[in-house]
Amino acid sequence: MYLYTALIFCFTTLLTIGIFTLATKPGKWWLVFLGIWMAIQAAVGFSGFYENTTTLPPRFVLLILPAITGIFLLFVLPAGRKFLNAADIGKLTLVHVIRIPVEGVLYGLFVDGMIPEIMTFDGMNWDIISGISALFIYYFGFINPKLNNTVLLIWNIICLGLLVNIVVIAILSVPTSFQQFGLDQPNIAIGQFPYVWLPSVVVPIVLLSHLVSIRSLVLKK
Numbered sequence: 001m002y003l004y005t006a007l008i009f010c011f012t013t014l015l016t017i018g019i020f021t022l023a024t025k026p027g028k029w030w031l032v033f034l035g036i037w038m039a040i041q042a043a044v045g046f047s048g049f050y051e052n053t054t055t056l057p058p059r060f061v062l063l064i065l066p067a068i069t070g071i072f073l074l075f076v077l078p079a080g081r082k083f084l085n086a087a088d089i090g091k092l093t094l095v096h097v098i099r100i101p102v103e104g105v106l107y108g109l110f111v112d113g114m115i116p117e118i119m120t121f122d123g124m125n126w127d128i129i130s131g132i133s134a135l136f137i138y139y140f141g142f143i144n145p146k147l148n149n150t151v152l153l154i155w156n157i158i159c160l161g162l163l164v165n166i167v168v169i170a171i172l173s174v175p176t177s178f179q180q181f182g183l184d185q186p187n188i189a190i191g192q193f194p195y196v197w198l199p200s201v202v203v204p205i206v207l208l209s210h211l212v213s214i215r216s217l218v219l220k221k
Helices: 002-024 028-047 059-078 076-083 089-111 128-143 148-171 197-219
Strands: none
Touching: 002 028, 002 089, 002 148, 002 197, 028 059, 028 076, 028 197, 059 076, 059 197, 089 148, 089 197, 128 148, 148 197
16 A cells, blocks of 8 residues: 555645646746755655654754745745735635545555554544535635635634644654654654655645735735
8 A cells, every 4th residue: 555655645746736836826946946855855755864753853853944934934025925925815725625635645654554543534633624625615715706705714724723733743743752642653654755745845835825825815804
């Protein structure tokens, strides 16, 4: 099952990038930068660098912190805000549909013994709700508009909370000194290729999609 799970995840990663690119039209610089970033993370993942979880600070911080820093700069720099203003929040809503196959991947990783059950929809991960509801929000919010901006804002905030929930559970399931979950079957997938792209690429894009949409909806009020 491992091979199928990996292939589905790689396809899901490319789909996430594709939808986000259609929604923001960032230009060639985005794809070049992202390609380099993904290649670096793939190489580091192959090297086994992230599999050492005994260091302080944990090495997996390098999977998350650069992307979070980049998101912060987008919101504070004039060029970044110009990029955010041009985003199509309708298409950004479609980004969240990829959370459906991501949940399938996580379940496959659980079956393969690479993450704990708590990180799946059988545990405390309800993120699949975001993926399924995104289809309805996109249709009734943008194709056949029935939902007002307040509903769209509330949906984004709730789904952002679901994202934060699974990210926290995933971090606390890594076999570190502060591990709280999955003691019998920890989260070891985070440090292996291709799953290094989940915290370094997929999650930041999903996070940014929510933040951009929330910003746009608040500014419209």
